[in-house]
Amino acid sequence: MKGVIFDWAGTTVDYGCFAPVQVFMEVFKQRGVEITFEEARAPMGLLKIDHVRAICEMDRVKAEWKTVHGKAPTEQDVVALYEDFEPMLFRILDNYADPLPHVQTTMEALREKQIAIGSTSGYTEEMMNVVAREASNKGYQPDAIVTSTEVPAGRPYPWMCYMNAMKLNVFPMKHMVKVGDTVSDMKEGVHAGMWTVGTILGSSTLGLSQEDVNTMDESLLKEKMASARDTLYEAGADFVIDDISALPELIDQINTHLQEEVSTHV
Structure with missing residues (x-):
């Protein structure tokens, strides 16, 4: 070796690996969609915008988003969620x-x-x-x-x-x-x-x-x-x-x- x-x-x-999990949950909550601890964790390790995309593609999350917003999450929603995620994560990263x-x-x-x-x-x-x-x-x-x-x-x-x-x-x-x-x-x-x-x-x-x-x-x-x-x-x-x-x-x-x-x- x-x-x-x-x-x-x-x-x-x-x-x-708690830093990103908390922020993923918060950015979805701000848009009226509650995601679980397990849903926030499942795609962990991916590039963070890909992680947001993966959460949006989950059947339960997609259905909940449709209930709240009238349609399934789009790529535009993914980008908007990520744009919220990044500055929130930066604010806490040095503590993790x-x-x-x-x-x-x-x-x-x-x-x-x-x-x-x-x-x-x-x-x-x-x-x-x-x-x-x-x-x-x-x-x-x-x-x-x-x-x-x-x-x-x-x-x-x-x-x-x-x-x-x-x-x-x-x-x-x-x-x-x-x-x-x-x-x-x-x-x-x-x-x-x-x-x-x-x-x-x-x-x-x-x-x-x-x-x-x-x-x-x-x-x-x-x-x-x-x-x-x-x-x-x-x-x-x-x-x-x-x-x-x-x-x-x-x-x-x-x-x-x-x-x-x-x-x-x-």
Whole structure:
């Protein structure tokens, strides 16, 4: 393994990926349409205007919008919702850039293995500038950052991963790992031809705050974690780990597999 490409919110910062969820719910509410926590989360990881578009295409949301506005949401409505979303998100983003537990120690372990660290995000370049600055102040700074607005299309397309590979000067893609917390992260990694690893604790897929995780009944938490694990595997993950502290050891396992593969072909 030569490189790891991490997602941001829900994987390395913003435990539970709460910043965008709250704003998505609010912008729809302002137009008289209530969306649920689950509906706001479902498309997480996409470029944010694509995320708005995906919510508008949900059958229940579309029907509710039609009831309130007399017709289904149009592309013009999508753009208007996004235009409200962006400034609202900018106002709170710097409060949602705290690194998740184990981030710093995991990055140190990867660098000791001489593994380059890249990153992708559904945030725009301008949004990422805010998050990356705050995260850097708190001890997390990857070697490369690529956002959805710097490539022809965001997730689930692989372009952000390819641009990371170029910036990090790493090849082939099977010698890189994509780590993320959403369905679209898994698809991005699969489409890029990378080993793909899902994380559960702190993830948008699990959708729980750190306080929820710490106080929840253990059997209920295990049930929710098992459901999140299944979701990420169904989206194409090669492996799913509880949190990124397990990543360095997992990379050792992948290296063993790659070495065996080379031996087999010699």
